[in-house]
Amino acid sequence: MVVETQVPPFLSWLLSDSGDGQSALTTFLFTALVLFGLATMVAFLVAAFRYGPGRAFSSIVRGLGGGIVDFVRMSPRRILALSWLAFREAFRRQIWVGLVVFLVILMFAGWFLDPSSDDPARLYLGNVLNWTTLLMLVMALYLSSLSLPADIKNRTIYTIVTKPVRSSEIILGRIVGFTAACTVLLVIMAGASYVFVSRALAHRHVVVVDDIVPVKQNRQVVRYDGKTKLPYGHQHHFTVPANSFAPGIELSEDAAGHLTVQQVTAAARAADVKPGDILTAINGATVIGLDTAEEQLAGAPGSNIQLTLSRGGASHEAKVTREATEVFTDIEKGHRHRVVVRWVDGKLQADIGPAEGMLVARVPIYGLLRFRDRQGDPKDPSTWKIRQKGISVGKLFGYRSYIEGNTLAAAVWTFDDLKADQYPQGLPLDASIRVYRGQRGRVDQGITGSLTVVNPAKPTIRSREIIFTAKEFTLDRIQIPQQLTDSHGKPLALFGDASQPNLPSLVTPDGRVEVWVRCVEPAQYFGMARADLYVRGADASYTMNFVKAFFEIWLQIVLVTSLAVLFSSFLSGPVAVLLTVTTILMGFSCSFIANLANSVIYREELKVIELVRQGAAQRGLYLTPDQTFAKAHDLRKDNVDGFRVYDEARLKTALRLELDQVDVLDRVWGGGPLEAFYRLITQRNLMIDLEMNWAIRTMQFLDKGLMHVMQYLLHVLPDFRRFSDTDYLANGYNIQGARVGQHAAVTLAFALAAFIGGYFIFRHREMAA
């Protein structure tokens, strides 16, 4: 997975213009105002129909005034009492069954989840998150939509509303109480999930002595190659440099430059080294600093070394054996292990530590992506604009652009705001580059690519190409070191080196750097989008990420609870359930509905754009939106076939909304519901044009009207798909705080609207009717 949406900082999202002249807050306020106006109007009409306009007007005024009073004078004690009742009711209605189901699922999940899959963390996390979401939303729905109707049916509401309880308190009490009950469940589920995932993924490997093999060069042992046994469906390899073994003492350096022994192993203690000793010389050579001392201490396993130590002012000698070293295994299934290799009785033994890096929260830092064409030209010759796209290789996922191998075509990412102190080990890049194969080659092998780091201010300063292999659907880690060389072998520094100010640096002083990716193999293509290559910042806390993911599930619970309480304030239980489910499903398909509505409303205009673009493409021209509009206008004036029916204002809107950018095949074909139904019963293909007559015209007109309604509905539908950040956690990406903030704010807005709406409905409903 790649994180595709960019999240602006929370406050700027909330308060400043997002491009269409509105910030989130103004959008909310505007929508709320429109809804409020509509609701008041409907209420007035209904009341006027019943009692006549005069009384309707006065009762509306009284209702609004009373509403303000009811919100201002809510009593915390009453809200708490009602929430407490809802909480008790939730447990009386056996919501813990959901918890039992979840725990049973966890108990048996181990049978069905394959720990040897490509990314076990994703599998396990995805599973528990999906189950939690599903169960919790069902629970929230069941609880909140059936409660009020049941109270009204059983008339228990009589004893509530005849107390000085405000309707606002009843609605809020329900929302709070049910949310609290679900929260208890969710917290338990989260805890169980956390334990389950960590326990299920935790494993250690065993290495037997025979699996550590010395590798010789010129009859000298230069390294040991080890491999683990294979009990968890995968195997790790590790390499131990032969001269990396050290005696079992741990040193620390104080301000005066003294090296004090902190901890010792049993073997070192036996050789009379104790914590607190000060190391003064190694093999007779006086020690200078920690780094050099450690270099001096390292050597072949089993070899001896003479230490001079000072204890309480008195100096003594100790002969210790180089006994152990520490390395990491390679990364397999997204994790690695720490390996401690010991020299015991003339043989090497390896202890493998727990899996590391399996449960992470990566923090990607994105750059800006531009393309160069096969001549290396950054600009499009027809428009003289910087290329934002590569070439299309046909009907693949249109999100990525492609560059051809063995040409000058390149994808160029520009990163800014990089600071040297944040990347002491160099620049870590994560790349997941798609491959489109022009020739088959060996499918199980990756395609070779090259990566060059370039100084954007002075493009002549560029590193030697770093060769990597791109394979489908894998995330490659490319570490750009601090010291590089250019293609002539001259040294370069990534961030500039303070000790060598003359060394050219690749990152500009203001923290910008370019990364060029090219495909090396001819007739093969690399596909890339902006999010496919990023600088990996310092990892965030996995546990916090876990909490954030569950917090987002909690937000969904709040949303469902508020909506269900709203609907149950005027509907009977089953109908409220149905309406809530419908809302959730529609919420999940928001983007489809938007696409459908646009495709139906701008049907003629899209056809016109298509015709104009086709004509231009035949002459090898690319038309900007303005040019497209002008061309269509001319053709309409000339009364050309197919240009008579469209609406110019709508064409302008369609171009502004960039509907022409939506892939032709992604559009919804076959018209709105009526037309689609007509096509269904007359067995007409979705793509062919219908012969126009008055009936079809009426149908299309009605469809358009319906779709306009749908478009308005979209403004008040919660986009559930965007709420789900469980993918972030499962794929090991940090969920940005701004995202969580956005979702919390949106949830709050919906909950507030549901609360206010629910109040007004409930207040003006006859409980005994």
Add this chain to the structure above:
Amino acid sequence: MAQSAAAPHHARAASAEPEVVIETRNLSKVYRDFWGRQKVRALKALDLEVRQGEIFGLLGPNGSGKTTTLKIILGLLFPTSGEALVFGRSATEVTKNERIGYLPEESYLYKFLNAVDTLDFYGRLFNISAEERRRRSKELIEMVGLGWAQRRPLKEYSKGMTRRIGLAQALINDPDLLLLDEPTSGLDPIGTREMKDLILKLKAQGKTIVVCSHQLADVQDVCDRIAILYQGELKELGRVDSLLKVRDVTQVQMRGMSPAAQAEVRAVLAKHGGEMVSWDNPTMTLEELFLTIVNESQARPGKRVIKE
């Protein structure tokens, strides 16, 4: 309120009129179906006044509109026209409930709560402090005699016990106005007696009580004034003692009269063409009055002239 409450109900006769607690003006209710079509006219232009400190009986056969009246007074229903005022405030206003206690027809309580929790919960709805709630719920549970079952969930309660906890719940806020819907239904004779005593005791504390019932004997025992509704119209309204007096019959019983005196009386009677049975105004039972009114209304539908 508490001051004047101490005054006995005979104080009605005194010059100062007690405060009007409930007032309905031209109250009408039409039940409609989903499409807004008229289904039933449940109440037709009802004018009522309930004064402070009295026990007011609201009587009528099933479907006569007495429960509708009660629900409008409580704000559970909204009037189609006219208005209901409680303590001078509109019945739809929530704040009036501060001073009202309501015992519903069946006790619609949360069955999964026990008696203590129930009273505590309703106490919290009145915004009563924790300490006060504890004190009152203890008192009330004692008063209705449920101390032995206070920790059992209400679903295990018998009908009589449910009634009692229902009453306790209605009294949690020490209300000035009590609305009792069928207070004695489901109670055994002893329970009925206790309930009636309790109602009288509450009245003695100065509370205004509206009783809605078809247990006429009960109403007869406790009510000061009654209103009889039939098919949504007020058919009779007045003090129970005067309503039950048969005015066109005089009952005379005499003792210690000399034969001459008796002859004289007889002569007077004979002169007026009467025959003395006994000298008194006999009373009938409320049941008789009720049936008379119902029969009369069936014979001559429409508004009945009420003299008070």
